[in-house]
Amino acid sequence: MTAKRFCQRAFLKPEKIDEYRRLHAAVWPEVLKTIKDCNLQNYSISILGDMVVAYFEYTGDDYEADMRKMAADPVTVEWWKHTKPCFVRHDEKVYYEDMEEIFYV
């Protein structure tokens, strides 16, 4: 497999954890379709307390271009209007931080 793995961390506002969980129990089908169209696979989101970790694999060959494509999808933009306010730093540009992979087997 030639996928590039991503592991990202973010923090939720304590009062928004339930809402974030509820949103992700029923993600809009168009959002799921866009994820696939943008070459992301094996995408999971996990939480522990107020911490969120997203893990996914990118199978395309231009990650930045696919991320721009995702950010140009009107349904995804609408979805983010619901999810981004759940994060502590939602009004900054970066709310997920990339982690550094130090081991893989």
Add this chain to the structure above:
Amino acid sequence: MTAKRFCQRAFLKPEKIDEYRRLHAAVWPEVLKTIKDCNLQNYSISILGDMVVAYFEYTGDDYEADMRKMAADPVTVEWWKHTKPCFVRHDEKVYYEDMEEIFYV
């Protein structure tokens, strides 16, 4: 794929981050073999500051038994003598905490 995904979080002692990174740049071959023999795949470890996230997929049908098998492997036990002291809570039983998956596609 019928694999069960695991996402786990732990914290390193600040003065041990470099050592933990160095250890994982050259994991002993026997440790890698045991990981595979215990039905773990697509195993990555990522760090951000003092936080560590392990992601892996379990493809067997008795996770507890395979974890006991891993803990009975002498080389893995020796390896853990190097890695466990890097963690903040290394002298407690649990140094990695399971996160809860709330989304998967």
